[in-house]
Amino acid sequence: MAKEGAEKTEETEHMIEKDAGKEPETVLSSGNAKEMRAVVLSGFGGLNKLRVTKKAMPEPQEGEVKVRVKACGLNFLDLMVRQGNIDNPPKTPLVPGFECSGIVEALGENTKEFEIGDRVMAFVNYGAWAEVVCTPAEFVYKIPDDMTFTEAAAFSMNFVAAYMMLFEVANLREGMSVLVHSAGGGVGQAVAQLCSTIPNVTVFGTASSFKHEAIKDSVTHLFDRSVDYVQEVRKISADGVDIVLDCLCGENTGKGLGLLKPLGTYILYGSSNMVTGETKSFFSFAKSWWQVEKVNPIKLYEENKVIAGFSLLNLLFKQGRSGLIKTVVDKLISLYNEKKIKPLVDSLWALEEVKEAMQRIHDRGNIGKLILDVEKSPTPLMANDSTETSEAGEEEEDHEGDNDNKERMPFIQ
Numbered sequence: 001m002a003k004e005g006a007e008k009t010e011e012t013e014h015m016i017e018k019d020a021g022k023e024p025e026t027v028l029s030s031g032n033a034k035e036m037r038a039v040v041l042s043g044f045g046g047l048n049k050l051r052v053t054k055k056a057m058p059e060p061q062e063g064e065v066k067v068r069v070k071a072c073g074l075n076f077l078d079l080m081v082r083q084g085n086i087d088n089p090p091k092t093p094l095v096p097g098f099e100c101s102g103i104v105e106a107l108g109e110n111t112k113e114f115e116i117g118d119r120v121m122a123f124v125n126y127g128a129w130a131e132v133v134c135t136p137a138e139f140v141y142k143i144p145d146d147m148t149f150t151e152a153a154a155f156s157m158n159f160v161a162a163y164m165m166l167f168e169v170a171n172l173r174e175g176m177s178v179l180v181h182s183a184g185g186g187v188g189q190a191v192a193q194l195c196s197t198i199p200n201v202t203v204f205g206t207a208s209s210f211k212h213e214a215i216k217d218s219v220t221h222l223f224d225r226s227v228d229y230v231q232e233v234r235k236i237s238a239d240g241v242d243i244v245l246d247c248l249c250g251e252n253t254g255k256g257l258g259l260l261k262p263l264g265t266y267i268l269y270g271s272s273n274m275v276t277g278e279t280k281s282f283f284s285f286a287k288s289w290w291q292v293e294k295v296n297p298i299k300l301y302e303e304n305k306v307i308a309g310f311s312l313l314n315l316l317f318k319q320g321r322s323g324l325i326k327t328v329v330d331k332l333i334s335l336y337n338e339k340k341i342k343p344l345v346d347s348l349w350a351l352e353e354v355k356e357a358m359q360r361i362h363d364r365g366n367i368g369k370l371i372l373d374v375e376k377s378p379t380p381l382m383a384n385d386s387t388e389t390s391e392a393g394e395e396e397e398d399h400e401g402d403n404d405n406k407e408r409m410p411f412i413q
């Protein structure tokens, strides 16, 4: 991450370590050409911790690329970061966001492979939700001419994670079957599309029922998220599935492992179930950990089963596997060029609408990916006469500002 003002220690390079993502607190006055707009998370908690503010514009350090951002990906993980619902959270205030797309505006010393004006997508170790981002060149990828900035911002996290799990970890091959939860979400849809690139792969998916119509062509067998999917899968495939992708850590380990065929692979890659209300709930956190199944390694070998974990951001920012990820991005771009995959975008939001966008993902409303469009103006607020309480409102804090009783309609693609 580029240095802005105060010197940062080497620790800041790693998301996992405490200082990662820390931004200087200085907020500049408006009208300065060296300023940019950015979303700032002032502390962990509810939506009221998010603000759009002016910040000093970063300049690229050695080996970095400065990107004029067009669009940013909003992931479920960002919601967990906002709540402080992650392992070893960084210090606040920080600019959230792990991925963006845009145009190369400047290069740090010794930065090769890119030219000013290149259209790119990039991973960022926090700080993506801003008008300008600086990130090491190893995390930046050129995008095809016909890939829009919106598509590019919806591409890297979801497709790289899905590809790595299916092909690098689980070795997906012709004729296999895959179970994926949250099948209508960003990663879920990337998994479904990548499965369709291999002949005769059966995809079982769980998702809220209202999404089924929209995603039925990409998922072979869809179940409502609240049904007993083990029973439903067994009705169709008595001996289970080859690959289980579980982003509901703790709720499903035993069920998922039980569903595996011999030589099958169970991959844990998320903990969406830890999110209940608007703020982190220590009760659900403790409950989830209490419920995590104990895995008996002896049973694993007796039953010929593989259990794995996957974290793309750790692989990139902590474990130094950017070279491997680059080869995966190249393969994914080829699949995009061959029109075999295409990010499914749910909706576009202005930076100023980040709270509403987060509320939508929290309310399970998204089908595909949410995008923060840096050049989009906020849509006018409308009076909200709804009396319904959202799921996210269960543990709601006092909201600051005047807009509590108003809502915006998302721009749906």
Ligand SMILES: NC(=O)c1ccc[n+]([C@@H]2O[C@H](COP(=O)([O-])OP(=O)(O)OC[C@H]3O[C@@H](n4cnc5c(N)ncnc54)[C@H](OP(=O)(O)O)[C@@H]3O)[C@@H](O)[C@H]2O)c1
Residues within 6 Å of the ligand: 074, 075, 076, 077, 157, 158, 161, 181, 182, 183, 184, 185, 186, 187, 188, 206, 207, 208, 211, 225, 247, 248, 269, 270, 271, 272, 273, 274, 275, 276, 310, 311, 312, 313, 361, 362, 363, 364, 365, 366, 368, 369
């Ligand atoms: N390990 C990695 O490298 C990696 C990378 C990317 C993402 N992930 C993980 O993959 C999962 C999906 O990420 P995503 O960004 O693509 O998000 P997403 O699937 O678009 O997330 C939203 C969907 O998750 C489902 N969901 C499940 N539990 C929920 C809860 N407690 N609150 C709200 N929604 C819940 C809802 O769909 P339904 O109601 O239809 O079930 C919701 O629409 C997350 O757990 C994320 O942390 C991991």
